[in-house]
Amino acid sequence: MKAGIVVFPGTNRERDMAIALRSVSGHAPKMLWHRDVTLPDLDLIVLPGGFSYGDYLRCGAMAAHSPIMREIKKFVKRGGYVLGVCNGFQILTETQILPGALLRNAGLRFLSQDCFLRVENERTPFTAGWRKGGVFRAPLAHGDGNYVADDATLGKLEAEGRVVFRYSASSGEVSPGDRDTNPNGSMDAIAGIVSSDGRVCGMMPHPEDLVDPLMGGADGRPLFESLVEAFVR
Amino acid sequence: MNVKQKTVDAELAREFGLFGEEYAQVLEIMGRIPSLTELGVFSVMWSEHCSYKSSRKWLRTLPTTAPWVIHGPGENAGVVDIGQGLAAIFKMESHNHPSFIEPYQGAATGVGGILRDVFTMGARPVANLNALRFGSPENPRTRQIVDGVVRGIGGYGNCVGVPTVGGEVNFHSAYDGNPLVNAMTVGVARQDRIFLSAAAGIGNPVVYVGSKTGRDGIHGATMSSAEFDENALAKRPTVQVGDPFIEKLLIEACLELMATDAVVAIQDMGAAGLTSSSVEMAGKGGVGIELDLDAVPQREPDMTAYEMMLSESQERMLIVLRPECTEQARAIFEKWELDFAVIGHLTDTGRIVVRHKGNVEADILLAPLADQAPVYDRPVASLPFPEPTGPIHDPVGLEQAVIKLVSCPDLASRAWIWNQYDSTVGGQTVRRPGGADAAIVRVEDTSIGLALTTDCTPRYCQANPRAGAAQAVAEAWRNITATGATPLAVTDNLNFANPEKPEIMAQLVAAIEGMGEACRALDFPVVSGNVSLYNETRNPDGTTRAILPTPAIGGLGVLTDVEKHVGMAMPESGTLLLLGETKGQLGQSLWLREILGRETGDAPDVDLSAERRNGDFVRKQIALGAIAACHDVSDGGILIAVAEMVMAGGIGCELEPPQSGMRPEAYWFGEDQGRYLIAVAGDGQELMREAAECGVASRLLARIGGAGLTLPSGATISISRLRVASEAFFPAMMSV
Numbered sequence: 016m017k018a019g020i021v022v023f024p025g026t027n028r029e030r031d032m033a034i035a036l037r038s039v040s041g042h043a044p045k046m047l048w049h050r051d052v053t054l055p056d057l058d059l060i061v062l063p064g065g066f067s068y069g070d071y072l073r074c075g076a077m078a079a080h081s082p083i084m085r086e087i088k089k090f091v092k093r094g095g096y097v098l099g100v101c102n103g104f105q106i107l108t109e110t111q112i113l114p115g116a117l118l119r120n121a122g123l124r125f126l127s128q129d130c131f132l133r134v135e136n137e138r139t140p141f142t143a144g145w146r147k148g149g150v151f152r153a154p155l156a157h158g159d160g161n162y163v164a165d166d167a168t169l170g171k172l173e174a175e176g177r178v179v180f181r182y183s184a185s186s187g188e189v190s191p192g193d194r195d196t197n198p199n200g201s202m203d204a205i206a207g208i209v210s211s212d213g214r215v216c217g218m219m220p221h222p223e224d225l226v227d228p229l230m231g232g233a234d235g236r237p238l239f240e241s242l243v244e245a246f247v248r
Numbered sequence: 249m250n251v252k253q254k255t256v257d258a259e260l261a262r263e264f265g266l267f268g269e270e271y272a273q274v275l276e277i278m279g280r281i282p283s284l285t286e287l288g289v290f291s292v293m294w295s296e297h298c299s300y301k302s303s304r305k306w307l308r309t310l311p312t313t314a315p316w317v318i319h320g321p322g323e324n325a326g327v328v329d330i331g332q333g334l335a336a337i338f339k340m341e342s343h344n345h346p347s348f349i350e351p352y353q354g355a356a357t358g359v360g361g362i363l364r365d366v367f368t369m370g371a372r373p374v375a376n377l378n379a380l381r382f383g384s385p386e387n388p389r390t391r392q393i394v395d396g397v398v399r400g401i402g403g404y405g406n407c408v409g410v411p412t413v414g415g416e417v418n419f420h421s422a423y424d425g426n427p428l429v430n431a432m433t434v435g436v437a438r439q440d441r442i443f444l445s446a447a448a449g450i451g452n453p454v455v456y457v458g459s460k461t462g463r464d465g466i467h468g469a470t471m472s473s474a475e476f477d478e479n480a481l482a483k484r485p486t487v488q489v490g491d492p493f494i495e496k497l498l499i500e501a502c503l504e505l506m507a508t509d510a511v512v513a514i515q516d517m518g519a520a521g522l523t524s525s526s527v528e529m530a531g532k533g534g535v536g537i538e539l540d541l542d543a544v545p546q547r548e549p550d551m552t553a554y555e556m557m558l559s560e561s562q563e564r565m566l567i568v569l570r571p572e573c574t575e576q577a578r579a580i581f582e583k584w585e586l587d588f589a590v591i592g593h594l595t596d597t598g599r600i601v602v603r604h605k606g607n608v609e610a611d612i613l614l615a616p617l618a619d620q621a622p623v624y625d626r627p628v629a630s631l632p633f634p635e636p637t638g639p640i641h642d643p644v645g646l647e648q649a650v651i652k653l654v655s656c657p658d659l660a661s662r663a664w665i666w667n668q669y670d671s672t673v674g675g676q677t678v679r680r681p682g683g684a685d686a687a688i689v690r691v692e693d694t695s696i697g698l699a700l701t702t703d704c705t706p707r708y709c710q711a712n713p714r715a716g717a718a719q720a721v722a723e724a725w726r727n728i729t730a731t732g733a734t735p736l737a738v739t740d741n742l743n744f745a746n747p748e749k750p751e752i753m754a755q756l757v758a759a760i761e762g763m764g765e766a767c768r769a770l771d772f773p774v775v776s777g778n779v780s781l782y783n784e785t786r787n788p789d790g791t792t793r794a795i796l797p798t799p800a801i802g803g804l805g806v807l808t809d810v811e812k813h814v815g816m817a818m819p820e821s822g823t824l825l826l827l828g829e830t831k832g833q834l835g836q837s838l839w840l841r842e843i844l845g846r847e848t849g850d851a852p853d854v855d856l857s858a859e860r861r862n863g864d865f866v867r868k869q870i871a872l873g874a875i876a877a878c879h880d881v882s883d884g885g886i887l888i889a890v891a892e893m894v895m896a897g898g899i900g901c902e903l904e905p906p907q908s909g910m911r912p913e914a915y916w917f918g919e920d921q922g923r924y925l926i927a928v929a930g931d932g933q934e935l936m937r938e939a940a941e942c943g944v945a946s947r948l949l950a951r952i953g954g955a956g957l958t959l960p961s962g963a964t965i966s967i968s969r970l971r972v973a974s975e976a977f978f979p980a981m982m983s984v
Contacts, residue, residue: 024585025493027409030692031675064673066407069493125402127670156406156670224672229690229811231680 016246018044018059021087021103023078028064028101028221035223036061039239049081058246059096060087062103064156064221074117074159075105084110096140096242097215101157104207104217113208113217114172115164121200125158130198130220132206133183136176139209140245141216144237150187151234153220155198160219162201162208172208180207180218256287264291270622277616285554285602285609290617292520292558293527296781299621302747303779306760310774311767316736317775318439324365324515325435326775327442328737330696330806335439337371340379340432340702340741340802342780347429350487351396355429356404357490360562362433363408364516367499368565370443370506371435374674375689376405378415378431379702379741379800383424385657385981390419393427395982401431402668407492408499411677412669413687416702419657422710422796425785430741430778432802434700436691443506445515445525447533447568447594452512454526454537454592455574457581458498458564462547464488465521465560494563494586501584502565508580510573517564523557525566526592527600531618536595541604545587553602553609568594628757629750634711637835637849642913646887646959649843649917653884654891655973656842657981661895664978682896684815685730685880686805697810699733701803705883706796708851709759711836715851717759717799721766722859722921723882724803729863730878730924732813732870733805738767740777740801745784745794755797756781762854763799769856770863772803814870816879818897823932824950826886827939828862828923830907832914838884839917852919859922865944866924874928874935881923887916889925890950891957895970900954907947927952 018036020029029046036044045055049067054060068077078084084106091097091112099107107113120126129152134145145151164172172178182197182204183189189204191197197204199219207218222235254260261271264287274282274290282290292298300307312320318335319327325339343358363373378401383390405412410433447454465488505511513533515525522544530537541556551559569577574590581588595601600617602610644652653659666681678697679688686699703723709716721738728735740763745752767773784794807813818824834840835849869875877897881889887903894900906915928935932948939946956966 024497025407027407027496027673028675031673034675034692065409066493066496069407069491071493124399125406125668125670127402127406127672128667154672156672158406221672224675227675229678230672230675231678231683 016040016042016059016243017057018061019047019055019057020044020061020063021047021049021083023049023067023081025067025069026063026065032061032063032223035226035239038226039236040243047083049083051083052086054086054090059098059242060090062097062099062106064101064103067102067106075102075109078106079109088112091215094214098141099217100221100223101219104219105159107215107217112215113210114168115162117159118161118163119159120161121194126198127156128198130155131183131185132180132220133187133189135181136179139179139213141209141238141241142179143244144241148187150183150185152225152232153222153235154224155220157219160199162205164202169203175211177209178205179209179216182206254284256281256284261287264288265295266291270294273620277620283609285557286612288554288558289523289610289612292523293617294621297519298524300779301622302624302626302781303742303756304623305625306757309760310764312773312775314771314773317773320775321777323444324368326737326739327369328775328804329439331808332694332696333439334691334696335437335442336434336698336804337366337369337437338432338434338739338802338804339365339776340430340739340800341365341778342741342743343429343431344426344743344780344783346487347397348425348427351393352400353487353489355397355400357488357562358429358431359401359404360490360492360495361518362431363410363495364518366433366435367502368443368514368516369437370441371437372503373410373433373435374676375434375687375700376410376412376431377700377702377802379704380415380417381423381428381706381798382419383427384421385419387424391981397427397429398665398668404490404492406670408496409673411671411673413671413677413689414681414700414702417662417665418706420706420796422793425793426783426795428743428798430800432702432739434698434804441506443511443514445513445529445532447513447529447535449512450535450594450596452568452594453571453574453590454539454594455567455569455577456544456564456589456591457567458586459491459494459561460545460547460587461556461559462561463551463555463559466555466558488560488562490562497584497586498563498565501581501586505577505580508573508576510569510577512568512570514565514567517566519560521558521560527614527617529566529568530600531614536597536599536614537592538595538601539592541602543589543591545589553604557602626747626753627750629754631713631754631758634850635848638846640834640911644843646912646916647963647965649839650887650891650965651973652842653838653888654970655977656838657977658838659884659888660977661974663975664982678810679815685727686733688731688810688813690810695809697733697807697813699728699731699805699807701727702800703727703803704798704800706798707836707847709797709799711849712851713755713758713797714762715854717762718766718854719851719921720799720801721763721770721772722854722856724801725770725772726863726880728803728805729867730880732867733807734867735770735772735803735805737773737775738801738803740774740799742779743783743795743798743800744781747781752794759797759799766854766856770860812871814875814878816877816893816896818893818899818901818952819876819927820899822876822927822929822952823948824901824952825926825928825932825935826923826947826949827866827926827944829858829920829945830915830918831920832910832918833920834914834918837917837919839913852921854921861942862922862924862944865939865942866926869935875926876929877927879925881925883919885917885919891970893925894957894967895974898967899952900956900958900967901950901952902954902958903950903960904948905960925949
């Protein structure tokens with residue numbers, strides 16, 4: 016799997032992502048700079064977490080207009096695979112590659128804690144390593160992760176099976192109104208979605224920070240294993 | 249303050265914080281009346297904050313060396329050998345005064361400042377910790393300060409992408425008008441790529457990088473060297489404003505530059521900004537420096553030389569470069585979209601010369617500015633004897649006392665705070681807050697783990713500064729040991745009130761002596777630190793309120809094989825043992841304060857040889873794999889330590905009866921030092937035999953398992969009841 020990780024000024028989880036990709040795929044990803052206007056030959060581009068451009072104006076808003084995002088839009092049109100985590104998800108919604116928006120957390124505070132995610136659709140290149148209904152743990156760390164979309168968009172996402180992860184209890188029970196299990200208040204407890212062709216995935220929690228039992232668990236590995244599997248097929 | 253029109257005289261000098269003979273000394277060094285800018289330079293360099301004039305005499309007595317110490321105090325941060333050619337670089341620093349005036353920015357810029365002290369030496373910051381003391385929870389202002397400080401630390405640390413992995417919090421009315429915010433950063437560098445601040449190479453360019461200079465924070469160092477009065481909030485303009493985004497870029501750009509051979513010397517512009525960085529770099533290198541302020545990147549028009557030299561605008565660094573590398577360096581900072589300006593060069597004159605708009609605004613011989621900085625041997629009173637503990641009776645019994653203690657402000661769950669700090673960014677956090685007695689962070693691409701903690705029990709220090717400070721060092725050492733790591737060195741942050749008062753000076757001196765004694769006995773040298781004095785508030789009626797003496801200790805230990813560490817969560821089965829001797833000392837205990845409402849008695853005894861013996865035994869047993877979990881016994885005594893292990897693991901235990909011949913409350917809640925709870929497989933007999941052979945007292949404490957904490961009476965406190973009690977305090981205080 017040939018992967019690249021985009022570094023914007025203020026990106027801060029690029030190293031975590033590189034460690035996760037390397038540990039699962041055996042290959043070090045390429046680091047891409049926000050001003051790059053040509054992309055190397057890649058299977059997967061990752062937009063990692065952080066505070067691109069300081070998150071000034073609005074999270075992800077300035078990154079959405081950076082030179083490399085023009086190339087990434089073309090990459091997506093060509094059918095390339097993109098994973099956006101946390102700030103990366105915010106950038107994907109700001110560029111409208113993915114629908115909806117991420118507002119301030121419902122409690123108006125930055126949240127850093129483990130959450131549980133239920134896998135809603137296992138037939139995507141990002142989730143094939145789980146079974147439907149499987150539950151895994153992932154750290155989350157964000158101030159703006161409260162997913163919102165209009166009813167039409169939500170209806171479409173659900174109908175097309177594009178909600179891939181939902182915040183849940185460890186039992187898998189989903190209660191959107193419960194701040195213990197849906198900490199940022201996301202609509203329908205949505206934690207991650209994919210594009211209509213299933214090739215672009217955005218999610219708020221950080222599976223890349225839980226790929227090593229030493230760090231408290233390897234719950235996040237199936238996501239990266241799914242991707243590796245998708246590209247050897 | 250409009251200083252442009254002011255005449256330089258003794259009165260203005262006093263306004264700038266130069267007292268007594270100090271101004272006369274300035275006149276003598278200068279041989280003339282100094283310019284306004286020159287007076288500003290003297291006043292900040294000779295401020296308590298920059299010169300340590302009240303504490304230096306005593307700080308010299310601290311042990312600062314060991315075979316593993318690479319750089320001790322005197323550099324921007326301490327440096328120790330952690331193996332495999334790597335070094336840990338760390339320091340703790342206070343931002344107390346600004347955090348009272350403007351909690352968010354005060355705390356945020358505290359984090360920013362300490363990060364720069366560490367990465368300026370070539371280290372990538374890998375962990376942040378913070379030691380916080382707030383006023384009484386009942387005081388409405390406390391909630392505001394807690395909110396601002398926690399948001400500020402999170403807002404800065406989360407954005408720069410350095411995990412905040414640990415720290416401590418206390419509440420006491422003595423901090424009502426003067427909270428303490430002590431921030432610690434730990435970084436890692438290759439031992440052969442450590443950067444120092446001594447300038448060298450006559451003619452070499454002096455380069456300014458980072459943010460532009462504005463009018464913020466002028467005289468911040470002077471402000472933090474004076475006590476507060478009722479007009480404290482009027483000092484808001486002296487508080488700096490931080491930009492963590494710029495700091496993140498500055499970290500990356502500096503580390504990229506440091507991977508080349510371009511840097512001769514580098515220092516951050518912290519307290520007293522351009523003044524202290526240029527004076528210290530040139531002074532340490534024994535060279536002169538000439539600055540052209542017209543070249544300084546400026547945020548506002550018409551800034552004077554005085555303002556630029558004293559501004560404490562954040563996120564700025566001063567670098568001496570090899571001249572042939574200037575363009576290479578410029579390209580790196582342009583890539584990161586940061587200002588880069590050559591603002592001067594080194595000279596052989598031994599003087600600092602500051603030019604602005606064609607005028608020489610300052611021209612000072614550097615040697616006397618440093619060498620003749622005032623050092624005071626301030627009068628020291630004798631310390632009062634601690635108040636007797638007084639009669640003990642137990643009005644509530646064990647069960648109620650446990651619930652009351654786990655829910656009290658000094659022991660309640662800190663999750664409300666931790667959950668606002670990103671503790672996992674970097675992907676190397678092995679133990680997050682609450683997982684072990686010290687946070688554990690792996691050094692990327694190695695098997696090395698760093699064990700990190702901050703500790704101080706201010707109520708002990710108030711009762712007995714010497715024992716209290718020794719206890720703070722011992723507890724840091726013990727917390728590191730309880731994970732299995734080998735303690736290496738400490739950074740200290742000495743927070744005290746007005747040193748001009750002999751009774752406060754007595755606290756400072758005794759605390760330094762106690763620290764020194766403990767550091768020597770435990771081979772735990774002091775490699776960096778910070779002193780924050782004048783932490784007291786003047787009431788409108790003229791009386792003053794001093795903080796509790798708070799010598800906060802930041803400890804660092806190392807695990808050669810990070811896999812071989814233990815946490816504090818109760819395992820599923822086995823036996824819980826108590827190591828170390830129990831005398832049942834209730835003086836200054838939390839039980840006494842929370843149950844009997846008294847802050848009386850002496851601090852517990854600190855027996856440093858027992859501390860060492862017990863700790864070395866625990867560390868050896870963890871390395872052998874004989875211990876499944878370990879937790880030190882500290883605030884609240886044995887029973888609270890057990891309750892904390894139960895809550896962390898979600899596994900209960902059944903307690904054995906207390907030691908005979910001792911009051912139950914003294915046994916269960918006494919705060920004797922040097923003790924550990926260890927969970928072992930089986931019945932624990934073999935480990936107890938081995939402990940006896942090593943001269944370590946041990947005792948069977950509980951059988952592990954069950955639905956809760958079962959007391960010797962047979963009554964069980966469920967895990968959920970413990971957790972509900974422990975988790976209630978912060979949300980309740982903050983949601984009022």
